Amino acid sequence: MAAPPRSFSAAEVRARCAQGSCVVRCRRRLYDLSGFVRLHPGGEQLLRRRAGTDVSAALDGPPHRHSANARRWLEQYYLGELRDDDDEEEEEEEEEEEEGSRQVLASCPETEKPTDVAAPPVSRLDPRCKTVDVDKDLVDWRRPLLWQVGYLGEKYDEWVHQPVDRPIRLFHSDFLESLSKTAWYVVFLVWTPVVLYLSWVSYTSLAQGNTRLFSSFTTEYSIPVHKYYFPFIFLLGMFLWSLLEYLIHRFVFHMKPPASNYYLITLHFLLHGQHHKSPFDSSRLVFPPVPASLVIGFFYGVLQLLLPEVLGLSVFVGGLCGYVVYDMMHYYLHYGSPKKGTYLYGLKAYHVKHHFEHQKSGFGISTRFWDRPFRTLIPEEETFEKED
Template structure:
């Protein structure tokens, strides 16, 4: 909602009615927010917000257990839809409405249909649509492709790119070039999983022939048994985890010089656009065409430093690690892992990286490498 637009006022009864699986409203003081579109993205899971539907979340934003960052608060404002009119509804009406919603969710089909129709009407209302960015005041023109604009931001680029918004980004005006930068998550599996399975079978069967040996001296060599394949595979996976950290930290999070238009543009294309719009589902995994360049370099390096079949065995482990990385990264943005699980911890860690600690927390599939390089996101203290 534009600051110049007069806010719409909602009764407590209206707010209480929006606590269904399809519509979730919350309060910050007297400010009303429709966070329905944010439920899947919330690092704490959907249930955490649903259980607080219609309630004031001011205390939860301050913590404990988690004090929300300024970026998180700014993100919240994208879902602002109006103000609460406390004088228009009594507490008794609110309780009655909550009871009615509970009955609907337990099987009152006719009433549920009516509720759905009302919700659909609300979907058509302009007050139910958030305004992710102020098109007239933002530093770039979102009506035009962003790729060639960001370089002109100069010293303002770093702060701008690390203020996330819930808005799809168009990088290029050319439709074919734009399409080449987008990939749905399942294409990673379609392209790379068959390669992983084929190379794994090839390496194992080659080692099973018993003819592979590592030459130590001209007179001495050591045979490589087929049982070594899992070891080589895991070595490749471990090596990938290190490359994952290094690429994320030193390439994706390089700080381009403010005066260098081309490096700023390159940074935005590589990773800046992901930090500006972290929930753009079409750009959460690498397009296989671009990924094949990195994969090819990885293969050439291993093939040049290790005997052929050993290099391929390590390579396929690294390739598998990459596939798992891309899938986990997608899940950390859109999945809802159960509280207390490993993936739940990774999701919370990664969201902190996006919203508050952009100069730390570079591990995606593991936080292991953040420890020796001293880039662990610090624990919050209250």
């Protein structure tokens, strides 16, 4: 039998807010959003200003009517119920009685104190693990998820798009698990030196004056590629990456695996489903370098087949730089707090809406440009522009 929810007086709520907690209420239900304020797409200050107030009207909008996933997400931070004044008086009397009992016990000799009360067990789980009701969820969160999700079948698509705020474990093996996690700065430290070195190689190779476009067809009509073209070729590579980013996100990461195919469901969860299930798991917001090197090597080989060696390398290094910018930006859109009105502020709100409400649109991450010609733009009227 579940324990009754804890109740709080209005004075207790005010005291918590005065101490820095961000406690809000939805009618009588109280929620502690202290761990979420930095992640809120509308900005931390917006939530801070609402501390101690009823947010029911804000959830219903305008300017933004919160989705079912957003309301489900809110329940993870449930704290208890707001008491009526009569209840507060009764609670105060009970607390006085309990305090009196404690004083009596404290005055007893050491040998008379009860010794059969066991200390509460210390949980070794991540504190965020409380955010999922294990008994009601479709998977066992105490075990690695990768080998469970394939059995969800037709329930997988709905389940994976109901985000939770808790870490995910994929593998039984600690070694494999470590390879599946990456701190954001690792991507920058690994690939930035590669970008700088290959940029220098490309520029110095073009400076020799031996690179010509269409030279494989005829030397008479081939076009020399000078070193001064390198910045433009580099930017072309970044532009092509932005298209590739969109296509991979839409058609690979957001493929809908057949409900009857255990292996495709498992693959989808490994590639991207895990991120939609736990969008704020900080260790899984960027691509691990080991599998990334395989994908990057594949595209390098394709460019070398299609273009002259140095020209292909120049396009490739621009694309690689675009990838690094994309991964850094993706992390920032989840954990950063951009200033209202900036480009990144709009992108953060746009990307969060993709996670919580519009999973079949809004596939652009570092830019919304490709969502327009492909007609997957999230409707403009559902924005976080207004604050009150």
